[in-house]
Amino acid sequence: MTNRRRLRALHAAAALTCGAMVLTACASDGSEPETSGDVSADVEAAKEFLAPWMGEGEKGLLIDEPLESPVAEGTHVVYLDVGTPVSAVMWGNLQAPAELLGLELERVEVGRDAQSINSAMNTVVEMAPDGVINITLDPIFFESQIEQLEEMGIPIASGSVMNTLDYDLPEAFNGSEWMQANGEALAAAAIVRSEGTAEYVFYNVPEFPFSALELEGAQSKMEELCPDCTLRVVDIPIAELGSTAADRVISDLQANPGTDYYIAAVDEVQIGLPQKLELAGLDVPGIGMWTAPPNYEQIANGEQDATLSVDLNLMMWTVLDQLLREMNGQVYEWPDVATRASTLTRVTDESNAPEDPVVGYVAIPDYQERFAANWLAE
Numbered sequence: 001m002t003n004r005r006r007l008r009a010l011h012a013a014a015a016l017t018c019g020a021m022v023l024t025a026c027a028s029d030g031s032e033p034e035t036s037g038d039v040s041a042d043v044e045a046a047k048e049f050l051a052p053w054m055g056e057g058e059k060g061l062l063i064d065e066p067l068e069s070p071v072a073e074g075t076h077v078v079y080l081d082v083g084t085p086v087s088a089v090m091w092g093n094l095q096a097p098a099e100l101l102g103l104e105l106e107r108v109e110v111g112r113d114a115q116s117i118n119s120a121m122n123t124v125v126e127m128a129p130d131g132v133i134n135i136t137l138d139p140i141f142f143e144s145q146i147e148q149l150e151e152m153g154i155p156i157a158s159g160s161v162m163n164t165l166d167y168d169l170p171e172a173f174n175g176s177e178w179m180q181a182n183g184e185a186l187a188a189a190a191i192v193r194s195e196g197t198a199e200y201v202f203y204n205v206p207e208f209p210f211s212a213l214e215l216e217g218a219q220s221k222m223e224e225l226c227p228d229c230t231l232r233v234v235d236i237p238i239a240e241l242g243s244t245a246a247d248r249v250i251s252d253l254q255a256n257p258g259t260d261y262y263i264a265a266v267d268e269v270q271i272g273l274p275q276k277l278e279l280a281g282l283d284v285p286g287i288g289m290w291t292a293p294p295n296y297e298q299i300a301n302g303e304q305d306a307t308l309s310v311d312l313n314l315m316m317w318t319v320l321d322q323l324l325r326e327m328n329g330q331v332y333e334w335p336d337v338a339t340r341a342s343t344l345t346r347v348t349d350e351s352n353a354p355e356d357p358v359v360g361y362v363a364i365p366d367y368q369e370r371f372a373a374n375w376l377a378e
Contacts, residue, residue, distance in 0.1 A: 041196025041226035046188040049221070052338065053185045053308070055346030059364050061371070062173055062318055062340060063325070063332045070376040071324055073102035076129040080120075081109045082136050085242050085268055085292045086312070090135055090159075093316040096368070100377055112207075112238065114141055121145035125152075131323045132156045138209055139167040157323035159315060162209045170326055173318060173334050174344070179210045181341040182289060183217025186263050186308055189287050189347050190218075191225055193306055197260035200231045203249060203269050207238040211265035214289065218263055232256065236269060246273040250280050264288035267295045267307050274303035291348070296357035302350050309348040309361035317371050318344075324375065 079094060081087050091107055098105040106129070110120040121142040124132060132149065134156055139146055146167055149156065158164050158172040162179065165171055190200055202218055205211045215233065222231050234252050236245050249269060253259055264270055267288030277284065285305035288295070298304035325332050334340060346352075346361055354360050364370065371377075 040228060041191050043192060043196045046191040046225050050188045052342035053345055053347050059343050062335055063321060066374050067324060067376055068328055068330050071101045074104055076104045078124055078129040078132045079107050080134045080137050081107050086290050087135060089292055089312055090316050093313045097317050097320050110137055117141045131327050133319055133323060135159045155326035157319050157326060159319045160210050173340055176213050177337040178341050179213035180217035181337055182345055183214035184221035186287060187218040187221040190261050190263050194261040198229055199258045199260050201259050201262045202231055202233050203264045204233055204235050205238055205265050206235050214265050241268040245269045246276050249273055250276050253282050253284050259284055262286035267291045270295055270304055274298055293357040296354055296360055299350055300353040306347060306349040309346050311344050311361050311363040314344055314363050314367055
């Protein structure tokens with residue numbers, strides 16, 4: 001077996017075990033680990049590490065060079081929608097650049113099980129678009145269609161997909177190392193905001209491959225900054241996002257009353273959570289990532305402690321930018337992982353919550369003008 005096939009086999013086994021992108025998930029037992037009475041978190045070191053993620057300083061586009069030729073009006077781009085609230089936000093964020101370039105932008109809902117994904121991707125192949133944008137959908141579920149699209153000369157640009165290189169797809173700017181870096185930032189922020197308390201919990205969404213990588217980064221940084229701290233892991237199935245995720249968090253915190261602070265792999269876990277915490281008589285703050293408009297509203301109202309904001313507009317314009325370069329056959333190079341991560345992300349709390357929760361965090365105020373110049377669209 002070749003190394004690539006071995007990697008795919010291992011990935012497939014993991015996906016089946018943890019129900020990747022299907023509605024069965026690996027469940028944690030919810031048991032509370034024993035912890036030492038003396039905790040010595042290095043809060044100052046956590047603050048120092050977190051400095052690049054505070055949103056300060058000048059930032060630039062990840063790829064800052066012009067296209068070799070303008071984009072033809074009517075270029076057909078398909079967006080794969082995995083059906084989560086954040087996926088809907090990202091679809092919305094593609095509208096402005098599509099209008100700027102005169103793209104024919106089409107949305108295809110892929111569903112959350114293997115059969116639905118296969119059917120949807122067959123439809124995409126039949127459409128024969130000029131390019132495809134994939135956010136979070138694991139290529140393991142549409143490998144045959146990847147090969148068909150490649151034969152047709154149709155590139156796929158990805159966001160939050162961890163294993164693109166295993167399938168001969170272009171490397172996503174926010175791949176596995178990017179996710180681990182942000183997981184480290186989540187752990188450092190949890191330590192700083194809780195002032196180094198003892199017991200933490202990480203709410204993991206196993207169907208998202210990036211969630212495990214955020215967890216890996218958080219565990220590593222937590223061990224470095226607070227070796228005496230505990231970090232429990234509780235799985236929340238993707239099917240519960242936007243519905244019963246908050247109820248699962250409440251049940252976990254009630255079963256583990258010593259928990260001081262939580263980390264959520266996706267901020268959708270926190271939507272509606274503050275009200276349920278209050279009803280349950282719980283006062284446990286937390287931080288998440290992949291922030292939706294309701295999260296920003298909760299933060300602005302002082303109901304949610306914090307989030308690691310991702311500039312979703314900048315993210316989607318960047319993914320589209322990569323796709324345009326792939327369609328042009330133009331060579332490009334991503335900057336180092338730390339630069340990529342800190343360019344798009346920032347710790348957000350009530351003090352710096354964005355005025356417009358729909359727009360959210362804006363890392364580069366004039367990003368539209370910069371992209372327009374690079375796309376020869378002025």
